[in-house]
Amino acid sequence: MAKVCEICGKKPLVGNKISHAHNKSKRRFMPNLQTIRVIEDGKVVRKTVCTRCIKAGKVVKA
Numbered sequence: 877m878a879k880v881c882e883i884c885g886k887k888p889l890v891g892n893k894i895s896h897a898h899n900k901s902k903r904r905f906m907p908n909l910q911t912i913r914v915i916e917d918g919k920v921v922r923k924t925v926c927t928r929c930i931k932a933g934k935v936v937k938a
Contacts, residue, residue: 880924881907881924881926882923883926883929884926887907888907889904889905891903908927909925909926909927911924911925912925913937914936914937915936915938
């Protein structure tokens with residue numbers, strides 16, 4: 877499963893993990909994705925959606 881929101885297209889960002897000694901190593905910032913049942917064109921469909929889209933009301937839950 878791709879970690880991408882099916883509504884807004886939000887996907888993982890890349891940055892640095894910084895230790896107390898200021899050593900840097902790569903890390904990924906993952907979006908908070910939820911698999912929910914959505915009404916789309918009168919049918920119930922499962923979609924992977926970020927919580928920001930759910931909260932904003934961009935999807936109608938089944």
